[in-house]
Amino acid sequence: MIPELGQFALVLALGLALIQASLPLIGAAQGRDEWIALARPMAAGQFVFVAAAFLILTHAFTIDDFSVRYVAMHSNTALPFAYKVAAVWGGHEGSLLLWMLILAGWTLAVAAASRSLPEAYAARVIGVLGIVSVGILSFMLLTSNPFDRLLPAAVDGNDLNPLLQDPAFAIHPPMLYLGYVGFSVPFAFAVAALLTGSLDKRWARWTRPWTLGAWLFQTLGIALGSWWAYYELGWGGWWFWDPVENASFMPWLAGTALIHSLAVTDRRGIFKSWTILLAILAFSLSLLGTFIVRSGLLTSVHAFASDPERGLFILMLLMLITGGALVLYAMRAGRMEAEGGFKLVSREAFLLLNNILLVVATGLVLVGTLYPMVLDAAGYGTVSVGPPYFNTTFSIPMLPLVLLLGLGMHASWLGMRGETLVRKLVPAAIIAVLGGIVLTVVVSRGLDNVLTPIGIIAGLWVVIASFWDPIMRLVRRESRTVPLSRAQWGMIVAHAGVGLFVLGVTVTSAFTIESDQAMAPGDSASIAGFDFEFRGVREVEGPNYDAYEAEVAVRRNGSPVTLLAPQKRVYRVQRNPMTEAAIDPALRRDLFVALGEPLGGNAWSVRIQYRPMLRFVWLGALLMALGGLLAATDRRYRAEQRQAAEVTPGRLVGNTETA
Amino acid sequence: MMWRYAIPIVMFVGLGALFLNGLDRDTRTIVSPFLGKPAPEFALPQLEDPEATLSNATFGGRTSLLNIWATWCPGCRDEHPFLNELSESSGVPIYGLNWKDDRAVALTWLDTLGNPYTASGYDPVGDVGIDWGAYAAPETFLIGRNGTVLYKHIAPLTPAVWETEFVPRITEDCGSYPCK
Numbered sequence: 001m002i003p004e005l006g007q008f009a010l011v012l013a014l015g016l017a018l019i020q021a022s023l024p025l026i027g028a029a030q031g032r033d034e035w036i037a038l039a040r041p042m043a044a045g046q047f048v049f050v051a052a053a054f055l056i057l058t059h060a061f062t063i064d065d066f067s068v069r070y071v072a073m074h075s076n077t078a079l080p081f082a083y084k085v086a087a088v089w090g091g092h093e094g095s096l097l098l099w100m101l102i103l104a105g106w107t108l109a110v111a112a113a114s115r116s117l118p119e120a121y122a123a124r125v126i127g128v129l130g131i132v133s134v135g136i137l138s139f140m141l142l143t144s145n146p147f148d149r150l151l152p153a154a155v156d157g158n159d160l161n162p163l164l165q166d167p168a169f170a171i172h173p174p175m176l177y178l179g180y181v182g183f184s185v186p187f188a189f190a191v192a193a194l195l196t197g198s199l200d201k202r203w204a205r206w207t208r209p210w211t212l213g214a215w216l217f218q219t220l221g222i223a224l225g226s227w228w229a230y231y232e233l234g235w236g237g238w239w240f241w242d243p244v245e246n247a248s249f250m251p252w253l254a255g256t257a258l259i260h261s262l263a264v265t266d267r268r269g270i271f272k273s274w275t276i277l278l279a280i281l282a283f284s285l286s287l288l289g290t291f292i293v294r295s296g297l298l299t300s301v302h303a304f305a306s307d308p309e310r311g312l313f314i315l316m317l318l319m320l321i322t323g324g325a326l327v328l329y330a331m332r333a334g335r336m337e338a339e340g341g342f343k344l345v346s347r348e349a350f351l352l353l354n355n356i357l358l359v360v361a362t363g364l365v366l367v368g369t370l371y372p373m374v375l376d377a378a379g380y381g382t383v384s385v386g387p388p389y390f391n392t393t394f395s396i397p398m399l400p401l402v403l404l405l406g407l408g409m410h411a412s413w414l415g416m417r418g419e420t421l422v423r424k425l426v427p428a429a430i431i432a433v434l435g436g437i438v439l440t441v442v443v444s445r446g447l448d449n450v451l452t453p454i455g456i457i458a459g460l461w462v463v464i465a466s467f468w469d470p471i472m473r474l475v476r477r478e479s480r481t482v483p484l485s486r487a488q489w490g491m492i493v494a495h496a497g498v499g500l501f502v503l504g505v506t507v508t509s510a511f512t513i514e515s516d517q518a519m520a521p522g523d524s525a526s527i528a529g530f531d532f533e534f535r536g537v538r539e540v541e542g543p544n545y546d547a548y549e550a551e552v553a554v555r556r557n558g559s560p561v562t563l564l565a566p567q568k569r570v571y572r573v574q575r576n577p578m579t580e581a582a583i584d585p586a587l588r589r590d591l592f593v594a595l596g597e598p599l600g601g602n603a604w605s606v607r608i609q610y611r612p613m614l615r616f617v618w619l620g621a622l623l624m625a626l627g628g629l630l631a632a633t634d635r636r637y638r639a640e641q642r643q644a645a646e647v648t649p650g651r652l653v654g655n656t657e658t659a
Numbered sequence: 660m661m662w663r664y665a666i667p668i669v670m671f672v673g674l675g676a677l678f679l680n681g682l683d684r685d686t687r688t689i690v691s692p693f694l695g696k697p698a699p700e701f702a703l704p705q706l707e708d709p710e711a712t713l714s715n716a717t718f719g720g721r722t723s724l725l726n727i728w729a730t731w732c733p734g735c736r737d738e739h740p741f742l743n744e745l746s747e748s749s750g751v752p753i754y755g756l757n758w759k760d761d762r763a764v765a766l767t768w769l770d771t772l773g774n775p776y777t778a779s780g781y782d783p784v785g786d787v788g789i790d791w792g793a794y795a796a797p798e799t800f801l802i803g804r805n806g807t808v809l810y811k812h813i814a815p816l817t818p819a820v821w822e823t824e825f826v827p828r829i830t831e832d833c834g835s836y837p838c839k
Binding site for chain 2: 273277280315318319322323326327329330331333334371372385387388516605
């Protein structure tokens with residue numbers, strides 16, 4: 001009975017979403033206050049019912065209700081409690097429900113925080129979010145209902161995919177979805193602006209904190225996913241360019257471009273139509289990405305053809321949302337005349353370059369991801385363009401991007417003399433080059449690739465250039481100047497994160513040492529100055545798996561460093577083996593040991609890796625997210641809200657059509 | 660309304676149409692420009708022995724296969740057991756083109772999964788792959804006794820493809836199957 005209530009809650013939510021997606025939009029167009037006023041209550045009601053459905057599904061998991069097909073497919077009585085909760089989003093239907101819950105949550109947040117916006121505009125934003133809700137809710141109810149019954153009920157469940165039984169995975173999808181779905185907010189702001197027709201630059205100001213919020217969650221989500229892949233997949237890599245990763249990376253790249261282009265529109269009132277287009281692009285790629293990641297529709301593309309109902313629905317949804325927005329764009333974007341141009345050496349010009357390079361990068365990833373998928377969808381078999389394609393092509397736009405970043409941060413709005421800019425940063429550049437050379441010599445054992453020192457110098461350059469202003473202030477003891485704003489600190493921290501990331505990627509990909517060994521108890525292997533002694537394998541038992549656990553003692557120059565215990569697990573229900581690598585992490589280097597196959601006798605194949613500065617990759621991502629947080633919570637956005645509230649006491653019904 | 664603002668929607672519809680069309684069409688009709696023509700000239704150091712060379716001369720006037728593979732390619736892992744089987748049963752020597760890969764990793768792969776190749780060329784930069792028109796791995800070329808490309812298959816080799824596309828051509832070129 002309870003699962004039926006969940007389904008009923010979804011139906012009610014769809015009903016409210018239909019109202020939210022229609023009446024406020026019509027009301028805003030025709031100036032009907034009572035219809036405009038429907039937007040917020042509908043959004044709140046929709047959130048309540050979606051949350052109820054989500055709780056009911058969670059409840060079904062916690063009580064092992066295997067009469068619900070989705071629960072039977074993705075859980076098991078022996079599954080630890082925390083994973084029963086996380087299993088809610090362990091499959092297609094539940095992921096969609098989580099997606100929907102987060103969309104309803106963002107909508108609610110917009111409804112609550114948009115009091116300072118003109119009422120008609122806020123109603124349009126909420127209305128556009130309602131259209132997205134209608135699409136997702138009907139997709140769920142028509143093709144992917146998580147509450148479908150399984151009669152007779154299963155005796156026990158099929159268990160959660162062992163790969164997903166992991167703490168990082170439990171929080172990875174919610175983070176990622178907060179990002180994916182968060183891009184629906186700038187999308188809705190953009191479409192609402194197109195509907196309004198008049199677009200002043202306040203639009204960009206309102207959109208910025210939301211975009212930063214979505215982007216920072218997306219950053220964390222991707223970083224978590226990469227960290228998870230590193231220790232769970234047992235290959236010891238941290239990024240594989242597979243379609244699932246690319247799916248989350250493309251909206252991130254477009255979102256990064258959007259953040260920067262919003263800054264220009266906000267400050268200078270130019271690039272308006274381009275910013276709107278990026279907002280549409282970022283959310284469209286998010287939609288595409290969601291379906292690639294969790295739907296199983298494109299992961300194994302065969303399902304696309306074999307389940308035409310779902311495939312067709314998704315295509316229609318994309319057509320409707322993206323296509324609709326782009327048609328509107330074609331009709332209205334021309335009205336957004338720029339309020340001026342920009343100079344060659346100016347913040348605007350650098351941000352334009354940033355945008356071009358990021359969009360090119362997005363395009364390269366898109367081509368590399370879709371080409372094999374299209375072939376596969378055509379029943380052609382699985383081909384890979386593989387990491388070589390991505391590594392080569394991706395660095396082409398990325399290298400100039402990071403080199404220009406240091407300059408762009410210090411360029412003034414409206415323009416400045418190029419000479420002034422260069423003179424300011426020459427000392428920083430010299431420090432970066434010298435430091436880069438020293439670091440290259442320290443970390444490398446024989447240089448084989450000219451790109452390595454370039455990458456190291458580029459990373460250092462970005463870090464130093466990011467902190468150049470605060471450093472100079474300290475050095476010159478400029479206490480009289482205005483303190484740096486939180487948004488400026490956000491920019492500094494996020495960009496320093498980019499620098500650390502570049503450093504980490506360069507060093508770890510150039511100087512990783514890996515070795516696959518056949519080891520019997522007592523055998524030792526020496527890698528990068530560390531001695532790994534294999535002490536043997538014993539059997540251990542987990543709650544829902546059996547495992548072989550090896551003991552590997554690590555020493556350096558005779559003194560013990562750590563004791564590593566990699567496992568090879570077999571989960572009892574699904575019977576597939578899983579590698580649990582053992583890792584000794586440190587800022588300077590990671591030591592990674594994974595247990596492979598038994599080779600007969602007492603010998604096992606063992607994979608050992610030494611990865612210098614790998615932690616910088618995730619540390620960089622964390623700093624980027626932190627920078628996003630600082631910037632999103634800057635006073636000026638709150639001041640803007642207070643100000644607007646003071647200027648427009650009571651309610652302001654914005655002008656409706658045209659400008 | 661200025662026309663340039665319509666560019667995005669036009670591109671979007673174009674992409675959509677391409678994708679839909681791609682779903683229906685049988686792309687197996689894509690042919691290599693080399694079909695029926697002499698195989699591209701190449702010479703590469705061998706994977707196992709950098710001193711030795713793999714070139715057109717290595718085929719030595721026999722019906723041969725050239726398989727483009729790499730360790731980063733999941734499809735190559737899929738087809739590997741079948742290649743091992745073919746190296747035993749088909750009588751056709753299989754040459755590998757190890758593409759955009761790392762020598763040490765590639766050698767480990769062959770040690771672990773078995774080595775179906777009579778010899779493999781080592782092409783870390785991917786130049787020779789380009790000469791052969793490789794888009795993606797794996798790809799398999801059938802080369803006739805006179806050195807012409809008889810057939811090209813993109814994606815993992817399967818027993819079905821082998822039976823329908825390769826066996827008849829090998830029988831014709833070599834005179835029998837398994838080839839002697």
